[in-house]
Amino acid sequence: MPPAAGKASNTVTAVRVPEGVEGPALNKMMRTEYNTVLAGGQGALTGKIFRIGHLGLVTQEDLQACFDALEQALPRVGFSPSGGGRSMRRVPRRPGLYLTPRPAGT
Numbered sequence: 001m002p003p004a005a006g007k008a009s010n011t012v013t014a015v016r017v018p019e020g021v022e023g024p025a026l027n028k029m030m031r032t033e034y035n036t037v038l039a040g041g042q043g044a045l046t047g048k049i050f051r052i053g054h055l056g057l058v059t060q061e062d063l064q065a066c067f068d069a070l071e072q073a074l075p076r077v078g079f080s081p082s083g084g085g086r087s088m089r090r091v092p093r094r095p096g097l098y099l100t101p102r103p104a105g106t
Contacts, residue, residue: 011055014041016048020078023047029077034069 017023023040027050030036041049052066 011053013052014049015052017050018079021074022077023050026050026073026077029073030069034073036066036069
């Protein structure tokens, strides 16, 4: 979801739940089958968005694991990309994207 100017967060990303997908079912599958916790929307956005947190000790690999899990889970909960949807396989590093390295052994 594109944020309003000046309202973007560098600690969480909100993603619109695709048409035909039940947000709570996706969140449950991600948690129970992929060991990945997504936060649901709140208030008027309940069931309409899910949130990916990236505050603290989050690495590029952590984010990629989340995207890989989403790529596998979404079709299982009813998502069907139209127009040759883009794969989430590669997450390019962007200038300004700072991730805290995970300490060795954690």
